[in-house]
Amino acid sequence: MSDPTSKDFTAACPAPFAAHDRVVLAHGGGGRAMHRLIEGMLGAFDNEALAARHDGAVVSVGTTRLAVSTDSYVVRPMFFPGGDIGKLAVYGTVNDVAMCGARPRWLSVGLVLEEGTPLETLGRVVESMRRAALETGVAIVTGDTKVVERGKGDQVFVNTTGIGVVEHALRIEPASVRAGDAVLLSGDIGRHGMAIMAAREGLAFESDITSDCAPLAAMVQGLLTRGLEVHCLRDCTRGGVTSALVEIAEAARLELELDEAAVPVHEDVRAACELFGLDPLYVANEGRLVCFVPEREAEAALAALRADPSGTEAAIVGRVTGAGRGTVTVRSRYGTARALDMLNGEQLPRIC
């Protein structure tokens, strides 16, 4: 069917269409291809909330500021060491709302089910969502269910959209990051990605690695109730710590320096990464955040992160060196420096 609108779109935002003419797995990988595709779509939807290039949007009703974030979950396998798609769908979106500095309150759930999916499987996912919602203090207030024919889906896809309330006057977003800020990481990295990899059928490596999948809202509240001047927060999901840092650096037009030796990586994760030729800095996490605060508050922020059960290994891992084009430089334990960029391809499809 012909549609005159397609021309307008291609003219308005050619960027995402330069490298490919069809959707490839890398478009969902959290790296450069996804970034380009999304930048193209954001062009079409241009508005102030999107212009902040944040994990979620902050909008105002009168004097109330609300944070809104959405994510679809297609992780495979659906049940993995340390979590499952239901838990991930609640924690993941609650975390994105928290990254806006908001207290997560309400969640919507949209299910796309494949014909033939055992209802017992669906029941396990729903029960897991119920528990995760209770645990994180959000109410699942509305939902929708669609069914597609066998072979047109993959058992259960979940979308959750979260709404939270911003209860302070800070603007927690890339534009608030300043030269001199300290960069903190809330814990060891790479466990979610390597747990999924280990759980994937056909992979012949034995491992006890469990996903780091965890809710981060309480940790964020911990920073805020201490009155710390938090400039930016981001959870390090698809594309790992690297994508989170590069996105923020590019949006803020600043240069960052990362101290590789300061980044906590567990020995089993490091070994698994070496086996697969992966850099832990690119591996997905589901319960880790980076936090930007003024240098003078770095130690207090570190203490706040460490006070949370999933922040015990938090560390100061870098700093903002000055204005620039968004380069993130990593200094290795051997003193060498290299620029980090987002992944160009796809490391591991359907990680979340």
Add this chain to the structure above:
Amino acid sequence: MSDPTSKDFTAACPAPFAAHDRVVLAHGGGGRAMHRLIEGMLGAFDNEALAARHDGAVVSVGTTRLAVSTDSYVVRPMFFPGGDIGKLAVYGTVNDVAMCGARPRWLSVGLVLEEGTPLETLGRVVESMRRAALETGVAIVTGDTKVVERGKGDQVFVNTTGIGVVEHALRIEPASVRAGDAVLLSGDIGRHGMAIMAAREGLAFESDITSDCAPLAAMVQGLLTRGLEVHCLRDCTRGGVTSALVEIAEAARLELELDEAAVPVHEDVRAACELFGLDPLYVANEGRLVCFVPEREAEAALAALRADPSGTEAAIVGRVTGAGRGTVTVRSRYGTARALDMLNGEQLPRIC
């Protein structure tokens, strides 16, 4: 992988699992099977907003009331006479927010893309969403993109979640419906379903039927700005006018009577329905609502509906006869009466 939680879920809400042990297409059809499945899941997520059994949830932040609604869109074909999946994904969710009596303000978009989907197709969908958002005055403020392997999805699935602000003191929900209320319908029915049916590959009937796909928020504002005492609103999507009325009647524990002769059905739609052995009262619409108001305000509400471009054929089609178990009785043009129930099977998969 064994999971102790599955037992809890099955014990807590066995109802949806009685008739089937796997997901069937009817679970997405808007009829009784879907209703049972959803009731089961609502049991797991029990809270006040869900208890209202409305199209969306109304939640409060201080003195501000917000309406939230979510829908996933999997319609096939994605482009059909009178609309496309992008337009539907914006209008549909905006309409659900409006059915809570709220002014729709913000929208999130979650895309699940199948590897191999032409980016030109995605571009058309995105452009259509952009236009529909402009038209309905909502801002698309946040989004997410996931990619699944070839054969694990079907090109483009869209989830939209809408947030609106309730700007009046009414409680527009099934619990507000009273005996004696008039039931109004905003226009002719059955066009969306028959347009999709006509557009489906392999159907050998020629037709000029276009979808009724339309935004309804301005129509609702028209009712509210006239100060009418609106008791309940619902758009008549999957499962048609029948599902909308039965859902409201059951939630409110009231009996309704519908005057079949008063329900507008276009001649071409009626002919197509007869050809396929379908009852227009069960066919999906995407731009029609039912409205409950006190009898004394029925004519004023009718005038308000008719003042909207998509309400020119609005009609008073029934009334609430009294308390009961939620039976909806339809009186035919020949004077006979029959009880309407939700569909038990699936009339037309992936209608929206």
